[in-house]
Amino acid sequence: MSRARSARAKYDLWILIPVLCLMGMGLVIVYSASTNLAAHRLGDNYFYLKRQAFFALVGIVIMLVVKYIPCRLFSRLTYPLLFGSACLMGMVLIPGIGTKVGGAMRWFRLGSFSIQPSEFAKFALAVYLAYSMAKKGPEMRHFSTGLVPHLLVAGAFMCLIILQPDLGTAVIIGCWLVTLLFVGGVNPLQLAGVLALFAPVVLWLVLHADYRLKRWWAFLHPWKDPTGIGFQIVHSFLAFGSGGIFGMGLGNSKQKLFYLPEPHTDFVLSIVAEEMGFVGIGITIILFGVLITRGIKVALDAKDLYSSYLALGLTTFIGLQVLVNMGVVMGLLPTKGLTLPLISYGGSSLIMTFFSIGVLLNISSRS
Numbered sequence: 001m002s003r004a005r006s007a008r009a010k011y012d013l014w015i016l017i018p019v020l021c022l023m024g025m026g027l028v029i030v031y032s033a034s035t036n037l038a039a040h041r042l043g044d045n046y047f048y049l050k051r052q053a054f055f056a057l058v059g060i061v062i063m064l065v066v067k068y069i070p071c072r073l074f075s076r077l078t079y080p081l082l083f084g085s086a087c088l089m090g091m092v093l094i095p096g097i098g099t100k101v102g103g104a105m106r107w108f109r110l111g112s113f114s115i116q117p118s119e120f121a122k123f124a125l126a127v128y129l130a131y132s133m134a135k136k137g138p139e140m141r142h143f144s145t146g147l148v149p150h151l152l153v154a155g156a157f158m159c160l161i162i163l164q165p166d167l168g169t170a171v172i173i174g175c176w177l178v179t180l181l182f183v184g185g186v187n188p189l190q191l192a193g194v195l196a197l198f199a200p201v202v203l204w205l206v207l208h209a210d211y212r213l214k215r216w217w218a219f220l221h222p223w224k225d226p227t228g229i230g231f232q233i234v235h236s237f238l239a240f241g242s243g244g245i246f247g248m249g250l251g252n253s254k255q256k257l258f259y260l261p262e263p264h265t266d267f268v269l270s271i272v273a274e275e276m277g278f279v280g281i282g283i284t285i286i287l288f289g290v291l292i293t294r295g296i297k298v299a300l301d302a303k304d305l306y307s308s309y310l311a312l313g314l315t316t317f318i319g320l321q322v323l324v325n326m327g328v329v330m331g332l333l334p335t336k337g338l339t340l341p342l343i344s345y346g347g348s349s350l351i352m353t354f355f356s357i358g359v360l361l362n363i364s365s366r367s
Contacts, residue, residue: 011067012298012364019063019342019357023056025272025284027344033256033271034264034345038300048264048345059354066117066358071307074359082153085124088117089160103211106164116348118169121157127171128153130309133184137305140185147190153229165319167205167212168336172320179311202318207284219334220306232267232324235260236329239270249276261320264345266337269329285326292319295360301367311363314356 034048074081091108092098097208098105099114107114129150133140150217154177158170178191206212214229222230222237240253242248253343258262263271272280295315301310318341325334325340338344341353 006236007268010365012294012361014294015291015298015357015360015364018287018294019354022284022287022291022342023059026268027052027056027288028250029272029275029343030264030345032251032253032275033268036257037264040258047326051347052345052350055350059351062155062351063354063361064356066355067361069358069362071310071359071362074127074310075306078128081124081130084122085117086157086160089121089157092117093160093163098119104164104166106166113311113347116346117165118161118164119348119352121161121316122173123356125154125157125177126310126313126317126356129180129184130306130313131214133180133309134304134306138185140181142189142254143187143190146184146186151194162205165209166204166337168207168324168338171202172324176313176316176320179316183312184309215334216335219331222331232261233331236267236270237331239267239274240330243273243275243277243280245278247273247275247280250275265339266325266335266344267329268344269326269340270321272343273329286321290318292322297318298360298364298367302363303367307363307366309361314359316354318353 020142030052031049035045038047038049039045055164057094083209093105095105097108099107099109101107101114101215106118107116121168132150150318154173158173161170161173178195182188182191206216214309218225218229218233222233224230235255239253239260242254248254253263253271260270261266269281269284272284276283292315295311295318299308299315301312302311321341324333324336325338328336328338339349341349
């Protein structure tokens, strides 16, 4: 009994330290990136910093609580979690219930706070996939049991997300699903067939939405219209170029002065590059690398298949979001409104990331 209690009391420092360091860096950069914007919009230089600090505090408390919740409890709640998330995803599309921002219906408004249900849906999908794949075991090799049911469930969520509209998040979930199913034992040829069918659908969605075409044009030819559709990515390039090796110093970014739109959210890494330079970017990549590598190690060392799949699913979601955000701000991927975990401003994303980290800590302590 004492050994079991000792194991539960342990904290995996290879997870905890990178998370706290990234969160601390995020608070500093969010304040630096948002102070002029907050003063201009809201008359309070500290508005975004105070809210981000509140979200971080709530997230840490949730992480510490979740760390002591047996992850098997989530497996018993698989279908309620899935059903509840699907209901929230549907409700956010209803005018008067969901809140439209920038042409997209992705948030619920509760007073001065916004909740993004797609962040909860990601966790529900991770729990469902871990539960289902662990339960089916060798049957994952069969088309009817390994591929079809998981594709239908995840596909339903992806359709709801596309209706918001949010094609980028749907594509990320699709890539995540293929990765987990491959690890779970689904035939690679079947997965290749799914990708072959999925690609034309994505292409059609891009070609039939003017704003998506503009994003692709800005990605391919950013300098042909630097004051128009290429404005955002061009100023991200300028931020990276200005930072050099050691950066311009904290608080000295020029691109945050109303050149780079929303510098505290999607393009916060550009401000890191400008103020902290190559060194700051390198530290950020190393911290994320340690966190993701450790998450994979936790998945490999987990004492049961369900915990292993759950740890891998949560780690893969974080890793994909990091890769996509970094790819966007460096001009390697088309512009996508996706935050950088633990660093970008945003309550739902930050709290659910801490929730996922709590689950990883629990699995690690019981390995």
